[in-house]
Structure formats: structure tokens, C-alpha cells
Amino acid sequence: MPPLRRHLTAALLLLLAAAAAVSSATLPPDFLYLVNTLKPTISDPTSSLSSWSPSSTSPCSSWTGVSCDPADPLNATVTSLDLSGLELAAPFPSDICLRLPRLSSLNLSNNTFSSPTADSTLSSALVGCSRLVGLDLSQNLFTGSLPESVASLPLLTYLDLSGNNFSGNFPERYGRFPRLEVLSVVYNLLDGKIAPFLGNVSSLKMLNLSYNPFVPGRVPDELGNLTNLEILWMTECGLVGEIPVSLRRLKKLKDFDLALNSLVGVIPSWIMELTNLVQIELYNNSLTGELPQTGWSNLSGLRNIDASMNRLTGIIPEELTRLPLESLNLYENDLQGDLHPSIAESPGLYELRVFKNRLSGVLPPDLGKKAPLRWVDVSSNEFVGEIPQGLCDKGALEELLMLENSFSGRIPESLAKCETLTRLRLGDNKLSGDIPPGLWGLPSIYLLDLSDNGFTGSIGEEIAGAQSLSVLTLSRNNFSGSLPSGLGSLVNLGDFSSSDNGLNGSLPDSFVNLGQLVRLDLHNNDFSGFLPKGMGALKKLNELNLAHNRISGPVPGELGDLPVLNYLDLSENKFSGGVPDELQNLKLNQLNMSFNLLSGALPPMFSAEMYRKSFLGNPGLCSDIRGFCSNRSRMRSAGYAWMLRVIFILTGLVLILGGGWFYIKYKEYKEGKKAADKTKWTLMSFHKLGFSEDEILDCLDEDNVIGSGSSGKVYKVLVSSGEAVAVKKLWRSSKNKEIDGYGDVEAGNYDAQDGGFGAEVRTLRKIRHKNIVKLWCCCVTKDCKLLVYEYMPNGSLSDLLHSSKSGLLDWPTRYRIAIDAAEGLSYLHHDCVPPIVHRDVKSGNILLDAEFGARVADFGVAKVASSTAAKGHESMSVIAGSCGYIAPEYAYTLRVNEKSDIYSFGVVLLELVTGRQPVDPEFGEKDLVKWVCVTLNQKGGVDGVIDPKLDSCFKEEICRVLNIGLQCTSPLPINRPSMRRVVKSLQGISAENAAKRSGKDEGKLTSYYNDDASDPGSAA
Structure with a gap:
């Protein structure tokens, strides 16, 4: 380059650098700190801080989360920083208050900020925040002790530290806040005592200590000194003893929540003196005696009282029933006596839940006539008499649940006009008569349960109008009578059970239109005729029970095309003909075709002793099973000798005439077949491959089989590079029309029903993560499909953990496996767009490499989570998953989202800690989760559940992993942590406990946080 040109270029670069420096220099110091110092330290995966730019001319109005002092004409000072919910991650900035001296509000909630680095602490970092009025650090990953220095901030009125991992006791300085009005530490790991000196902070208006593992103790009397308190939330705080009388001084109290504790004694009558009360939450304690009988009229603002799950007796006070309640929850008590008629006089009552008590008598006849009732649940009591006529008079009733009582009489005609009704459950009563016709066709109803009564008449044709009906x-x-053809138009019907009635006629042909049907149980009726043609269209059918009817004709072979059918009972009918070979395609847990008119030879799969009881009472059936075809044995023996002679003669002729031709053609055939077979395969790779499909195909012989299952076999194949790969070979039946649409393999058109092949390919081909098993490629031909994975030499976690090789898995190894698997699932839930729900998380689907590193595998039933699924509203037609790992809500609602995976992963954590399988005969009717809970509560604590093979020096780490497993397996999905939080919790265990293993208390095993609850203080 010529010297002049070189000098000009250098001058230009200097000018550009100077211009950039001038541009940055135009920003005030507060903003220079944010963009040059703070922003580079923050992980910002969603680019939420992209507006923080040095070239910005108006950062006060354009920078995300930044507010300035309105009194400052130059807008040069930052007074508020709100970065809540931006998915940011970083250590807490230790110099933020020094660099932003006028900062009055700091909100970092709902991110993954953590405690400062080793040269600082959260407490020291907050020392300089003298102008702070509000500080919100909730729902992050802060650890250690509560920050002491905040108690000295002179202007602080709002402090929210909830949803973190703070532990230990309250610092004594927390009794000296000068102006604090709100203190929330909900969902932490505080394991000391509830500090009495909190009663010295007389300025407090809200105190929320809920969901911490405090040492069991009484409610401190000193809290009665908080005379300005409006909200007292102490849910699940280990409280014992009686409710202290000192709390009667809290005259401004609006929300009074002492739920989920071990309080005893009576509900004190002085509560009636707290005239500002809006909500009383005392459920799930051990309170006894009666509800206060007088004084309720003083609580004119009361909207909700929940005293459920206690040991209360007596009646519901008449004065209480006249209040304008929004909610009255008194279920699971020992209340006795009638429900007082005056409850019907409550002008604002719209929710009545008194289920699981010993209430008796009749329901007030005017119930619902004056109040807009929406939810009524009086199940599991001893009520008698008729259902009140006016329950839906205000046109708002949505749920009416009256299970397990002794109600009698007819269903009121008024309910047949209640178009808002969504759930009606009247099962297990003494009701009778015909069903009002309009009830069958209610437009909004999705669950109708009339079982275990004495109803008569037929199912009305009006049922065609119940288009929302899901469970009948x-x-x-x-x-009696026949089933209406309109049933076939209920496109959302997933469960139809009408067993043990007198229904007759043929099943409607329209039944084959019920594409969402999962369960059909019509046993013990009087149905006749043939089964409808097209039953193979019910692809989601999981259970079919038509036993004890008079149905005739052949058993349709298309039943073998139902991909998820696992319960088939056609016994005690008049079916004839042979047992279809197609039924061998089914993976059945229950098969019963006994006592019909079936004949012919049983298909080979069913010619085994284990199926003998499945085909009893069919004298025309022949099989090698003992007891079948016994009257033909002599004829068969006589015929065998003649048949054997013919077979030997024909065999000899074939050998002589065909031997020469076969020998000549054999080599030509052998060489041509291999080349022809290979040309039929289509390969699609998802990574750069160091092998060809020929290398894979040449090694698919029985010597290389390392595993097999219902969908095919798995082979270990050594390729030319010396690397091993695992090949899953899936076979597909030509009769399964559901999976014929493979089309263009290279375009990625895979069908998810083909043994999980399509779902697995669609999922794994786009995933790149060290803890997800790598799918190298797939090979497809007309009759066979291959999935080629990275090879995991140590097999599955289940194989090792529950075998004689479990000694290889010491605690450090198990702990690392837990973290690896959690990181893989966290990637699926939080980093994939849209998120992926695995739906079959189990130890058998966690594979281990040579160093015992874990990979999540088997995505055959994985599902992309839609926007509704993420909120818990997407329902699956069948239960995917494995016994012992299925989340409770999935089993009875078929709703699937990430919380279902979290439950299953919690079971895996419990397996790692206990060394036991999720289902074990030793547990009886319980699974591993219930066994752990029972053992912890009744049989001596953690020593009764920890695997005895594990070294006791790791006991504290093991206990904390056990804690996380119990949190993940909470019965309520909302109480389960996200996988991202599970990963952080697991990662924080080892380093934090290394220095404290000796002498550390095991702690209370309970649920510590819920990162999905929007209002943790009112979680009930």
C-alpha cells in the first residue's frame, strides 16, 4: 500500500474512534455505567437489553427498565431500575448503588440473579443503597443468609426476598427496620425459629413468612404488637400450639392466613373482633371444637373463610350464613349436624364446598334462589332428601358435585335449563326416575356422572347437543333402550361408561366417528347385533369392554390396527368365526374373549399357556394349550402319520430336482440381493457422518443385538472409524394404515404414530445438547426404519441402578447423573422454541456413556408444547409414560405440560437416593413416591429411605437431593419447581455442603419454593 494511502486510512480510523468516544461521552455517568459496566456482565438470551446503546440520545425514555428523576431537567440520574422477568442471569452487581447514587427502586425479580462473587456478599453490596425505598429480589437464585444491611437503609419500605434459597435465621437487625411496611420471605430455606423481634417493626403492614422449613414452634406473642398489620401470611411455617390471644390486637388485619400447620385448640371467638377481615385461612391444621357461633355480623367485609381439613364439630352458625361470602370452604372436617337452612339467605354466596365431612340432614330448599351460586360441592357427607330446586335460579351454576351421599328423588327440572353447567356429578346416591330431557343436551357440560343410582328411562337423543361432553x-x-345415534356426533367424548344397565340394540354405526374416545365400557348390558364397521378408526381407544352382552358376528380384524389399545374384553357374548391374526399386533395388558362361539386355530402368539384363560368356553378353538380341542385328539393323531409320509416324499423330490438348480443360482442370488437391498434404503443425516449406510446394514445380524423391545431391536455396530453406534431397528406392519404416510423422507415428513419413529426423528434432528442422546441419522425403506444413535457403553440408568452392578454407582456418580439429566430436560423445556415435553422420563430412558455421563433418550412420545399446553390446558388422548413415573394429574385429566416431566424426573431422583424401583411389590398399592413420604413420616426419617449402599459421609447432599425429588413430585403441579430451578438447586448442593457435611442437621423434608406461583401468599 502506498505511504500516502496508508496515512489517510490511519487518519480515518482515528476519526471514527474519536467520533465513537464523543458519542459515548455524551451519555451521563449513570448510563455509561449501565451500558459499559453492568450490561456486559449480564447474560441476556432474549436480548431484552438491546435498547441499552451508547448511541442512544434519550435513554430515560427508550432504555428497557430505566426511569429517571423527573425533577432533573437534564435526565442525567437513574432513580429506578426494573429488570423483572427478562430471563437475565448474573451475579448481583456489587457496585450498583455506588454507581447509581440516586437509585430509589430496584426490581430484579423473576430472573436468575445470584449472590455476588467471592470478594463480596449481598449484604455488603447493599450497604450503599441509602436512597432505596423498594427492593425486590424475588424469584432468583440468591443463597446464604438474609442480607443484614437492608435493615439499616433509612428509607426502605418494601422488601421482597421470596422465592430464593436463603437459609438460616433472621438477623437480629431485622427487628430494627425504621420504615418497613412490606416484608416477604416466602419460599426460601429459612430453617431457624420465627423471630419474636419481628414484632418490633411497628410500621409493618404485610408480613409474609410462608413456605419455609422453620423449626416447629408457636406463633410468637410479639406479633400482636404489629398494630398496623393488614396481611399476615404464615402458611406452612411449622406452627404448633394454639392461636395466641395477642393477635386480637391486630384490628387492621384483612388477610389472616395460618393454613398448613399443626395448630390445635379452638378457633378463638375474638377473631370476630377483627372487623376489617376479608379472608380467613385456617385449613389443614388440627383445630377442634365448633366455629364461633356469634359475632360474624361484625365482619361485614368477609369474603372467604376456609377452615377445611381440621377436626371441627358442631353446625355451621346461622349468623355466618348471612354474610356476603365469596367462598366458604369447610371440607374434610368432622362437622356434625344439619346444614343450617339460613345459609340460603346469604345474598352473595357463590361458592359452597363442604365435602368430606359428616354433615347430615337436608340441604336448605332455598339454596341458590337468592345467591348466584357457581360452585357447589357437598360430596362425601350424609345428606338426605331431594336436590334443591333453585340451585341455578340465578343462572350462574357451573359445578354441582354431590357424590357419596344419600340424596333421593328426581333430578330437578330446573337443572335441565342450566346452560352454564360444566360439571355435574351425582354418583353414589339414591336418586331415581327418568333424566329430564334437557339435561342430556346442556351445551357447556363436559363431565356428566350419574353412576350408582336408580335412574330409569333411556338416553335421550338430545345428547347430540352436548358438544362439549368429554366424560359420560x-x-x-x-x-334401558338403545343408544342414540347422536352419541357419535360428540367429537370431544373421551370416556363413555354405561356398564351394568339394561341397554339393548346394536351399537350405533356413528360410534366410529368418536375419534377422541379413549375408554368405552358397556359391559353387562343386553346389546346385540354386529360391531360397527370401521372400528379401526378409533385410533385413541385404550380400553374396550363389551363383556356380558349378546353381540354376535365375527371379531373385526381391524381391532388389531388400534395402536394404543391395551384392554380388550369381549367375553360372554356370541362372537363367532376365528380369532383374527391382526390381534397379535396389539400390546395388551388384558385380553378376554372367553365364553363365545369362536372356532378354528388360535394365532401362534395366543397359543401359549398364559393366554389359556383368555379363550376358555370356546369349544371350537384349537391350540396346543392344555384343554383345547381335546375331543379331536384321536382324529388328529391318525391323520398325522399319513401327513408325515407325504411330507417326507415331497421333501425328497424337492431336494433331488431343486438341489442342482439351487447350487448354481445361490451365489448369484447372494451377491445380487445385498446390492439390491442397499439401493432401497434412503438415508437422512443430521450430523456430519464418518460412515455410510452400507456399514450399518452389513452389521444388522443377531450377533450384534444388545437389546430388544416391543417396537424392534437395538444393535451395536462398529463402523470403519472404530467408533461404535447404536442402531434401533423398527418394524412396521403393512396393515397399519395410520403409518403409511411417510412420503418424502428427505423433506422430513415423519409420522409420529409409527412406533415413535416420526416423533423421535422430528425431535432429535433439531436438538444439539451434550445431555441429549445424539441422533446421527435415520434410514428408511418400505418395510423397515433405522435410527442411528451415539452408543452408550454403560446402558441405561435403570439397568445399572436396579441390578447387581449398582455398586458401580457411588453417590458422586449418581449426583452427576442427576445434574446431567436435569440439564438435558431443562434444555428441552426452556431453550427449545417451542418447548418440548418428553412425556416418558424414566431411569430406563437415561443412558450412560463410558464416563457415566448421562443422556436423555427415547423421544418416541415427545410432544412440542403449544401455547395452551404451557399453561396446562392441552389434553392428550392417552396416557403416555411408564408406570410409577406418571404425574397424578396426567393420569386422571390427560393434561400434559412440562410439569408432568418434572414429576417423572422427581421419581428418578428418588430412585437415585433410595436405589429402589418406582413400583415394587414391597410397596403394596403404593408407588415409590408414596412409600418415601410414608417412610419419612412414620418410620424414622431419612435413614429408612436412603440406599444403604451409599457412603454416609454424603448424607447431607443425599438429603438435599431427596428434598428436590419430593418438591418435583408434589401432587399439585403448581408446587413443582421448573427444570431450570431444579438444575440450579442441584448444582448448588455440592459446593455449598462440602465444608458442612459433618454435624449438619438433616433439615425438614418439605416443599420450599414454587417458582410458578404468581401469588404465593394465597396459594390455597
Whole structure:
């Protein structure tokens, strides 16, 4: 380059650098700190801080989360920083208050900020925040002790530290806040005592200590000194003893929540003196005696009282029933006596839940006539008499649950006009008569349960109008007549049970239109005729029970095309003909075709002793099973000798005439076949491959089989590079029309029903993560499909953990496996767009490499989570998953989201800690989760559940992993942590406990946080 040109270029670069420096220099110091110092330290995966730019001319109005002092004409000082919910991650900036001296509000909630680095602490970092009025650090990953220095901030009125991992006791300085009005430490790991000196902070208006593992103790009397308190939330705080009388001084109290503790004694009558009360939450304690009988009229603002799950007796006070309540929850008590008629006079009552008590008598006849009732649940009591006529008079009733009582009479005609009704459950009563016609066709109803009564008449044609109906249960009544054809138009019907009635006629042809049907139970009726043609269209059918009817004709072979059918009972009918070979395609847990008119030879799969009881009472069936075809044995023996002679003669002729030709053609055939077979395969790779499909195909022989299952076999194949790969070979039946649409393999059109092949390919081909098993490629031909994975030499976690090789898995190894698997699932839930729900998380689907590193595998039933699924509203047609790992809500609602995976992963953590399988005969009817909970509560604590093979020096780490497993397996999905939080909790265990293993208390095993609750203080 010529010298002049070189000098000009250098001058230009200097000018550009100077211009950039001038541009940055135009920003005031507060903003220079944010953009040059703070922003580079923050992980910002969603680019939420992209507006923080040095070239910005108006940062006060354009920078995300930044507010300035309105009194400052130059807008040069930052007074508020709100970075809540931006998915940011970083250590807490230790110099933020020094660099932003006028900062009055700091909100970092709902991110993954953590405690400062080793040269600082959160407490020291907050020392300089003298102008702070509000500080919100909730829902992050802060650890250690509560920050002491905040108690000295002279202007602080709002402090929210909830949803973190703070532990230990309250610092004594927390009794000296000068102006604090709100203190929330909900969902932490505080394991000391509830500090009495909190009663010295007389300025407090809200105190929220809920969901911490405090040492069991009484409610401190000193809290009665908080005379300005409006909200007292102490849910699940280990409280014992009686409610202290000192709390009667809290005259401004609006929300009074002492739920989920071990309080005893009576509900004190002085509560009636707290005239500002809006909500009383005392559920799940051990309170006894009666509700206060007088004084309720003083609580004119009361909207909700929940005294459920206690040991209360007596009646519901008449004065209480006249209040304008929004909610009255008194279920699971020992209340006795009638429900007082005056409850019907409550002008604002719209929710009545008194289930699981010993209430008796009749329901007030005017119930619902004056109040806009929406939810009524009086199940599991001893009520008698008729259902009140006016329950839906205000046109608002949505749920009416009256299970397990002794109600009698007819269903009121008024309910047949209640178009808002969504759930009606009247099962297990003494009701009778015909069903009002309009009830069948209610437009909004999705669950109708009339089982275990004495109803008569037929199912009305009006049922075609119930287009929202999902569950219809009519079993054990006296219904008669034929099924209406309109049933086939209920496109959302997933469960239809009408067993033990007197229904007759043929099943409607329209039944084959019920594409969402999962369960059909019509046993013990009087149905006749043939089964409808097209039953193979019910692809989601999981259970079919038509036993004890008079159905005739052949058993349709298309039943073998139902991909998820695992319960088939056609016994005690008049089916004839042979047992279809197609039924061998099914993976059945229950098969019963006994006592029909079936004949012919049993298919080979069913010619085994284990199926003998499945085909009893069919004298025409022949099989090698003992007891079948016994009257033909002599004829068969006589014929065998003649048949054997013919077979030997024909065999000899074939050998002589065909031997020469076969020998000539054999080599030509052998060489041509291999080349022809290979040309039929289509390969699609998802990574750069160091092998060809020929290398894979050449090694698919029985010597290389390392595993097999219902969908095919798995081979270990050594390729030319010396690397091993695992090949899963899936076979597909030509009769399964559901999976014929493979089309263009290279375009990525895979069908998810083909043994999980399509779902697995669609999922794994786009995933790149060290803890997800790598799918190298797939090979497809007309009759066979291959999935080629990285090879995991140590097999599955289940194989090692529950075998004689479990000694290889010491605690450090198990702990690392837990973290690896958690990181893989966290990637699926939080880093994939849209998120992916695995739906079959189990130890058998966690594979281990040579160093025992874990990979999540088997995505055959994985599902992309839609926007509704993420909120818990997407329902699956069948239960995917494995016994012992399935989340409770999934089993009875079929709703699937990430919380279902979290439950299953919690079971895996419990397996790692206990060394036991999720289902074990030793547990009886319980699974591993219930066994752990029972053992912890009744049989001596953690020593009774920890695997005895594990070294006791790791006991504290093991206990904390056990804690996380119990949190993940909470019965309520909202109480389960996200996988991201699970990963952080697991990662924080080892380093934090290394220096404290000796002498550390095991702690209370309970649920510590809920990172999905929007209002943790009112979680009930």
C-alpha cells in the first residue's frame, strides 16, 4: 500500500474512534455505567437489553427498565431500575448503588440473579443503597443468609426476598427496620425459629413468612404488637400450639392466613373482633371444637373463610350464613349436624364446598334462589332428601358435585335449563326416575356422572347437543333402550361408561366417528347385533369392554390396527368365526374373549399357556394349550402319520430336482440381493457422518443385538472409524394404515404414530445438547426404519441402578447423573422454541456413556408444547409414560405440560437416593413416591429411605437431593419447581455442603419454593 494511502486510512480510523468516544461521552455517568459496566456482565438470551446503546440520545425514555428523576431537567440520574422477568442471569452487581447514587427502586425479580462473587456478599453490596425505598429480589437464585444491611437503609419500605434459597435465621437487625411496611420471605430455606423481634417493626403492614422449613414452634406473642398489620401470611411455617390471644390486637388485619400447620385448640371467638377481615385461612391444621357461633355480623367485609381439613364439630352458625361470602370452604372436617337452612339467605354466596365431612340432614330448599351460586360441592357427607330446586335460579351454576351421599328423588327440572353447567356429578346416591330431557343436551357440560343410582328411562337423543361432553358415566343404574345415534356426533367424548344397565340394540354405526374416545365400557348390558364397521378408526381407544352382552358376528380384524389399545374384553357374548391374526399386533395388558362361539386355530402368539384363560368356553378353538380341542385328539393323531409320509416324499423330490438348480443360482442370488437391498434404503443425516449406510446394514445380524423391545431391536455396530453406534431397528406392519404416510423422507415428513419413529426423528434432528442422546441419522425403506444413535457403553440408568452392578454407582456418580439429566430436560423445556415435553422420563430412558455421563433418550412420545399446553390446558388422548413415573394429574385429566416431566424426573431422583424401583411389590398399592413420604413420616426419617449402599459421609447432599425429588413430585403441579430451578438447586448442593457435611442437621423434608406461583401468599 502506498505511504500516502496508508496515512489517510490511519487518519480515518482515528476519526471514527474519536467520533465513537464523543458519542459515548455524551451519555451521563449513570448510563455509561449501565451500558459499559453492568450490561456486559449480564447474560441476556432474549436480548431484552438491546435498547441499552451508547448511541442512544434519550435513554430515560427508550432504555428497557430505566426511569429517571423527573425533577432533573437534564435526565442525567437513574432513580429506578426494573429488570423483572427478562430471563437475565448474573451475579448481583456489587457496585450498583455506588454507581447509581440516586437509585430509589430496584426490581430484579423473576430472573436468575445470584449472590455476588467471592470478594463480596449481598449484604455488603447493599450497604450503599441509602436512597432505596423498594427492593425486590424475588424469584432468583440468591443463597446464604438474609442480607443484614437492608435493615439499616433509612428509607426502605418494601422488601421482597421470596422465592430464593436463603437459609438460616433472621438477623437480629431485622427487628430494627425504621420504615418497613412490606416484608416477604416466602419460599426460601429459612430453617431457624420465627423471630419474636419481628414484632418490633411497628410500621409493618404485610408480613409474609410462608413456605419455609422453620423449626416447629408457636406463633410468637410479639406479633400482636404489629398494630398496623393488614396481611399476615404464615402458611406452612411449622406452627404448633394454639392461636395466641395477642393477635386480637391486630384490628387492621384483612388477610389472616395460618393454613398448613399443626395448630390445635379452638378457633378463638375474638377473631370476630377483627372487623376489617376479608379472608380467613385456617385449613389443614388440627383445630377442634365448633366455629364461633356469634359475632360474624361484625365482619361485614368477609369474603372467604376456609377452615377445611381440621377436626371441627358442631353446625355451621346461622349468623355466618348471612354474610356476603365469596367462598366458604369447610371440607374434610368432622362437622356434625344439619346444614343450617339460613345459609340460603346469604345474598352473595357463590361458592359452597363442604365435602368430606359428616354433615347430615337436608340441604336448605332455598339454596341458590337468592345467591348466584357457581360452585357447589357437598360430596362425601350424609345428606338426605331431594336436590334443591333453585340451585341455578340465578343462572350462574357451573359445578354441582354431590357424590357419596344419600340424596333421593328426581333430578330437578330446573337443572335441565342450566346452560352454564360444566360439571355435574351425582354418583353414589339414591336418586331415581327418568333424566329430564334437557339435561342430556346442556351445551357447556363436559363431565356428566350419574353412576350408582336408580335412574330409569333411556338416553335421550338430545345428547347430540352436548358438544362439549368429554366424560359420560352412567354405570350401575336401570337405563334401558338403545343408544342414540347422536352419541357419535360428540367429537370431544373421551370416556363413555354405561356398564351394568339394561341397554339393548346394536351399537350405533356413528360410534366410529368418536375419534377422541379413549375408554368405552358397556359391559353387562343386553346389546346385540354386529360391531360397527370401521372400528379401526378409533385410533385413541385404550380400553374396550363389551363383556356380558349378546353381540354376535365375527371379531373385526381391524381391532388389531388400534395402536394404543391395551384392554380388550369381549367375553360372554356370541362372537363367532376365528380369532383374527391382526390381534397379535396389539400390546395388551388384558385380553378376554372367553365364553363365545369362536372356532378354528388360535394365532401362534395366543397359543401359549398364559393366554389359556383368555379363550376358555370356546369349544371350537384349537391350540396346543392344555384343554383345547381335546375331543379331536384321536382324529388328529391318525391323520398325522399319513401327513408325515407325504411330507417326507415331497421333501425328497424337492431336494433331488431343486438341489442342482439351487447350487448354481445361490451365489448369484447372494451377491445380487445385498446390492439390491442397499439401493432401497434412503438415508437422512443430521450430523456430519464418518460412515455410510452400507456399514450399518452389513452389521444388522443377531450377533450384534444388545437389546430388544416391543417396537424392534437395538444393535451395536462398529463402523470403519472404530467408533461404535447404536442402531434401533423398527418394524412396521403393512396393515397399519395410520403409518403409511411417510412420503418424502428427505423433506422430513415423519409420522409420529409409527412406533415413535416420526416423533423421535422430528425431535432429535433439531436438538444439539451434550445431555441429549445424539441422533446421527435415520434410514428408511418400505418395510423397515433405522435410527442411528451415539452408543452408550454403560446402558441405561435403570439397568445399572436396579441390578447387581449398582455398586458401580457411588453417590458422586449418581449426583452427576442427576445434574446431567436435569440439564438435558431443562434444555428441552426452556431453550427449545417451542418447548418440548418428553412425556416418558424414566431411569430406563437415561443412558450412560463410558464416563457415566448421562443422556436423555427415547423421544418416541415427545410432544412440542403449544401455547395452551404451557399453561396446562392441552389434553392428550392417552396416557403416555411408564408406570410409577406418571404425574397424578396426567393420569386422571390427560393434561400434559412440562410439569408432568418434572414429576417423572422427581421419581428418578428418588430412585437415585433410595436405589429402589418406582413400583415394587414391597410397596403394596403404593408407588415409590408414596412409600418415601410414608417412610419419612412414620418410620424414622431419612435413614429408612436412603440406599444403604451409599457412603454416609454424603448424607447431607443425599438429603438435599431427596428434598428436590419430593418438591418435583408434589401432587399439585403448581408446587413443582421448573427444570431450570431444579438444575440450579442441584448444582448448588455440592459446593455449598462440602465444608458442612459433618454435624449438619438433616433439615425438614418439605416443599420450599414454587417458582410458578404468581401469588404465593394465597396459594390455597
